Amino acid sequence: MQIKHFTIPVFIPELACPFRCIYCDQHKISGTGNIPTTSDIKKIIDRNLSTISNLNTEIEIGFFGGSFTGIPTHQQQAYLEIAHAYIRQGLVKSIRLSTRPDYISSDILKLLLKYGVKTIELGAQSLDDEVLILSKRGHTSDDVRKASQLIKSFGFELGLQMMIGLPGDTKEKSVETANKIVAFGADNTRIYPTIVIKGTYLEQLYNKGDYIALSMDESIDILKVIVPVFEKANVKIIRIGLHPSEDLQGSALVAGPYHVSLRELLETKLWKDAVSPYCINLKNHQNINIFVAEGMYNFAIGYHAENKKMLEKYYKKVKFLLDTNLNKRDFYVHTY
Numbered sequence: 001m002q003i004k005h006f007t008i009p010v011f012i013p014e015l016a017c018p019f020r021c022i023y024c025d026q027h028k029i030s031g032t033g034n035i036p037t038t039s040d041i042k043k044i045i046d047r048n049l050s051t052i053s054n055l056n057t058e059i060e061i062g063f064f065g066g067s068f069t070g071i072p073t074h075q076q077q078a079y080l081e082i083a084h085a086y087i088r089q090g091l092v093k094s095i096r097l098s099t100r101p102d103y104i105s106s107d108i109l110k111l112l113l114k115y116g117v118k119t120i121e122l123g124a125q126s127l128d129d130e131v132l133i134l135s136k137r138g139h140t141s142d143d144v145r146k147a148s149q150l151i152k153s154f155g156f157e158l159g160l161q162m163m164i165g166l167p168g169d170t171k172e173k174s175v176e177t178a179n180k181i182v183a184f185g186a187d188n189t190r191i192y193p194t195i196v197i198k199g200t201y202l203e204q205l206y207n208k209g210d211y212i213a214l215s216m217d218e219s220i221d222i223l224k225v226i227v228p229v230f231e232k233a234n235v236k237i238i239r240i241g242l243h244p245s246e247d248l249q250g251s252a253l254v255a256g257p258y259h260v261s262l263r264e265l266l267e268t269k270l271w272k273d274a275v276s277p278y279c280i281n282l283k284n285h286q287n288i289n290i291f292v293a294e295g296m297y298n299f300a301i302g303y304h305a306e307n308k309k310m311l312e313k314y315y316k317k318v319k320f321l322l323d324t325n326l327n328k329r330d331f332y333v334h335t336y
Contacts, residue, residue: 121159196254267299
């Protein structure tokens with residue numbers, strides 16, 4: 001039976017961030033405005049655990065939103081001690097956290113090992129130095145490379161997060177960032193299209209016309225190229241697009257390719273490209289069955305059944321069927 005993985009998220013918005021990146025407002029992104037106390041963290045973990053079955057599950061606690069390894073050591077230890085207690089009790093398997101590449105050292109990594117941290121995610125965002133400077137990230141691409149090497153040498157799983165559509169970015173630079181993330185040995189990644197959030201410096205640039213946000217079509221066009229880069233290298237894509245929050249679905253969003261189902265939109269386009277060659281009029285074949293892998297059924301049909309509707313212009317009956325022997329986006333077609 002397949003093991004289900006769960007991450008219990010604990011958000012610590014902007015805690016220890018030494019720079020305010022021009023696109024960032026973690027309070028609005030995470031939907032969390034307060035830095036949690038140790039008591040808050042315990043309540044968050046207990047509440048989540050009460051909703052998760054312990055049968056065939058692997059649970060981790062994730063500290064997200066800030067630069068975890070940049071906060072005072074005693075505070076890191078206080079947070080980690082709470083999480084580690086759940087590991088000792090057998091209720092949780094491991095810990096993951098996100099931080100900056102310039103907040104990594106051997107001493108920091110030794111501390112994290114002690115408390116059962118398994119995965120470290122670095123906010124690389126781009127591996128083009130011009131883009132990093134324009135985005136006021138405060139680190140270089142080489143900082144990411146060095147931190148990645150050190151993390152891997154200690155045996156941690158490495159996550160490298162990237163963004164597309166940052167100031168100075170291009171499709172070609174995004175592809176190069178994806179290739180470097182693979183080369184740096186990342187085990188997983190998250191991909192975030194840049195959006196303009198109210199109250200950020202990026203909003204000022206946008207309002208002055210000095211920054212043009214990606215359209216949804218432009219974003220999908222870039223994602224269609226970089227996602228296969230990661231898939232070919234077996235780098236797990238944990239997420240595409242920001243998590244929904246009340247702020248982002250309200251007045252905080254100024255511009256940019258934000259959508260609660262961005263990955264589904266992307267998968268719809270990837271499947272559309274795959275099945276489009278079958279949009280032809282066949283005199284002897286009026287029906288079509290498309291066999292797809294488990295987990296790809298809804299993606300193949302498409303967002304709002306977009307791909308099925310496209311095929312129905314050419315066939316009387318269109319069926320999408322599962323074949324458990326198929327993997328990823330492999331498929332085959334039967335017309336009759």
